Amino acid sequence: MGSSYMSASEVAEELGISLPTLYSYVSRGLLRSEFADPGKRTRRYHTEDVQRLKARQEMRRDPQKIVDKALHWGTPMLSSALTLIEGGRLYYRGQEVLELARTHSVEQVAALFWTGDAQKADCLFAPPLPSLPAHLQAVETLLREEVTPVERCHALLPLLAHEDLAAYDFRPEPMALTGARILRRMVLLATGQSHFLEGEGIAALLQRVLVPHQPQAQTLFTMALILCADHELNVSSFTARCVASAGSPPYMVVSGGLAALQGGKHGGMSARVEALFQETGTPQQAHSTIAQRIRRGEPVPGFGHPLYPEGDPRGRLMLELTDAAVPQSAGVVLAKALTEAARSAALEPPNIDFALATLCVALELPPGTALLLFALGRTIGWLGHALEEYQADQLIRPRAHYIGILPTTTESERKEGT
DSSP states (O other): OOOEEHHHHHHHHHOOOOOHHHHHHHHHTOOOOEETTOOOOOOOEEHHHHHHHHHHHHHOOOOOHHHHHHHHTTTSSSSSSSSEEEEEEETTTTTTTHHHHOOOOOOHHHHHHHHHHHGOOOOOHSSSSOOOOOHHHHOOOOHTSSOOOOHHHHHHHHHHHOOOOOOOOOHHHHHHHHHHHHHHHHHHHHTTTOOOOOOOOOOHHHHHOTTTTTTTTHHHHHHHHHTTSSSOHHHHHHHHHHHHHOOOOOHHHHHHHHHTTSTTTTTHHHHHHHHHHHHHGGGGGGGHHHHHHHHOOOOOOBBBTOOOOOOOOHHHHHHHHHHHHTTTHHHHHHHHHHHHHHHHTTTBBBHHHHHHHHHHHHTTTOHHHHHHHHHHHHHHHHHHHHHHHHHHHHHOOOOOOOOOOOOOOOOOHHHHHH
């Protein structure tokens, strides 16, 4: 996906400036311009530059307004070297995520995210995991029958922190090793396994346990975890940064991220998409299901994303590769019917929540597996954000803009003031 563009007159109107002022902005490097058509003198301007400049104008006019909007898809409020979303594309440490998902393992992307070097994956993930202490094995066994895999991880992380004193070393290299332990331990907890086989990676274990008769699923799990690894300052990653800034160990950071992720407006959205699949049932009912939701004024989950007006690239790639791997599966056929029905109703393209649900339905995985894959992938991102916060060594503590009832002045205070 490339950038979107505006004409000179559209830019001038959007910014409330004259054309000479526009050309001045270009000469000062505030706006990029390029020829709109070879052989013609008409120029076009990057929409993202215009919106950035407009935000600066609003900041000067009304700083409080920008602060209020910053927490809701607004002006960037924290510096990070991890993830960039620009021009409809997503990058981890400067490398395009779609390409990483095709060419790297989960472990390599984790190493890239935590250290900046994908080649350190072997070192980070080589040390064997210690066995769970007997009392934690008992808790894990009990929880296995009572709660979902994500809830099981969430419940056990604080207890694991108590057993792993090395996790309190917040220096970059020890922290990356701790991250590898946490990620692998969560995979084992989520799948009910006690250990990895020799030389077995995360995606391979997931395939062996979840869909043992479909070897192509290993590639799909690799892709899913990498595409879900991070997405800038989403609510769970911001939560993770806040927890880390307080000096809490990485197990607690991931626990905080999981608490936020399970909300229905975030990672829990995949459960809504799974419900949409169940509600639809057959491809023949797709148009009717979408139409009925629209007529009732209900949202249709799994379509559109505020940061990708032209479509979520993560969802697009995941749907393409799932279709290529299991093209005749009932899940893929149903997903195509729903996507076509959504398109005919002028809805936006499917996003990553829709794609995750499609993958899991296509592979006939248990309900809730989409959220599990999201959680395992996003754990990589949470730990990367924690690393940045540990190095920054500064508590995240914004101020509130009070809009409540103002204190009243008492009679005695008035007399004292006279």
